[in-house]
Amino acid sequence: ELKVEQNPLFLSMQEGKNYTIYCNYSTTSDRLYWYRQDPGKSLESLFVLLSNGAVKQEGRLMASLDTKARLSTLHITAAVHDLSATYFCAVDIKVVLIFGTGTRLQVFP
Amino acid sequence: NAGVTQTPKFRVLKTGQSMTLLCAQDMNHEYMYWYRQDPGMGLRLIHYSVGEGTTAKGEVPDGYNVSRLKKQNFLLGLESAAPSQTSVYFCASSEVADNNEQFFGPGTRLTVL
Numbered sequence: 001e002l003k004v005e006q007n008p009l010f011l012s013m014q015e016g017k018n019y020t021i022y023c024n025y026s027t028t029s030d031r032l033y034w035y036r037q038d039p040g041k042s043l044e045s046l047f048v049l050l051s052n053g054a055v056k057q058e059g060r061l062m063a064s065l066d067t068k069a070r071l072s073t074l075h076i077t078a079a080v081h082d083l084s085a086t087y088f089c090a091v092d093i094k095v096v097l098i099f100g101t102g103t104r105l106q107v108f109p
Numbered sequence: 110n111a112g113v114t115q116t117p118k119f120r121v122l123k124t125g126q127s128m129t130l131l132c133a134q135d136m137n138h139e140y141m142y143w144y145r146q147d148p149g150m151g152l153r154l155i156h157y158s159v160g161e162g163t164t165a166k167g168e169v170p171d172g173y174n175v176s177r178l179k180k181q182n183f184l185l186g187l188e189s190a191a192p193s194q195t196s197v198y199f200c201a202s203s204e205v206a207d208n209n210e211q212f213f214g215p216g217t218r219l220t221v222l
Binding site: 031033035041042044045048088090092095096097098102 | 140142149150151152153154157159165167199201205207208209210211212213214215216
C-alpha cells in the first residue's frame with residue numbers, strides 16, 4: 001500500500017526561526033507537489049518538483065526532492081506569521097496524486 | 110478565468126437524501142478529480158476522470174457516483190446520503206501536459222444529519 005507520511009504533523013515555531021518539514025513516500029515516483037491550505041480555504045499550489053535533485057524556492061520557503069531516498073523537504077527560513085497554514089505534499093502516481101496527511105504550522109511572535 | 114468553481118458551497122442533507130455536486134473548470138483541462146477532506150486524514154480521492162466521457166474509481170468511491178458528460182464539468186452524486194459522508198469535498202483539475210499539478214476549487218461543505 002502506498003504511504004505518504006509527513007512529519008511533523010504539528011509545528012509551532014517562533015518568528016525568525018528555521019525549520020524543515022519532511023515528506024516520505026513508499027513507492028517509486030519522480031514527481032512531487034507541495035500545497036498550502038489556510039483554515040477554511042482551498043489548496044493552493046506552492047511547488048512542482050519533477051525530477052531527482054529538483055529544488056524550488058519562493059520567498060522564505062524552499063522545497064527539494066530526493067527520489068532515491070523517496071523524500072521531499074520543505075524548508076522554512078526566518079518564519080513569519082503569514083506562513084501559518086497547513087502544508088501538504090502530494091506524490092504523483094501517473095494519473096493521480098496521493099496526499100500526505102498535512103503539517104499544521106503555527107508561527108507565533 | 111474563473112478557474113475551478115464548485116456549487117453549492119454548503120449543504121445540509123438528511124440521511125437517505127440525494128444530491129449532486131457540480132464542478133466546472135474553464136482552463137480546458139483534460140483531467141478532473143473529486144476528493145474528500147476529513148480532519149486529520151488529508152485528502153482522499155473519490156473518483157476521477159481522464160477525459161470527457163470517462164470516469165474511474167479512486168481510494169474511497171463507495172456511496173458516490175460521477176459523470177463527465179462535458180469536458181468542463183464533473184459531477185459528483187450521492188444517491189443515499191449517510192452521516193459518514195459528512196465532509197468537505199474538493200474538486201480539482203489538471204492539464205497533464207508536462208505534469209499533474211492540480212488546481213483546486215473552493216470546496217463544498219456537506220453535513221449529513
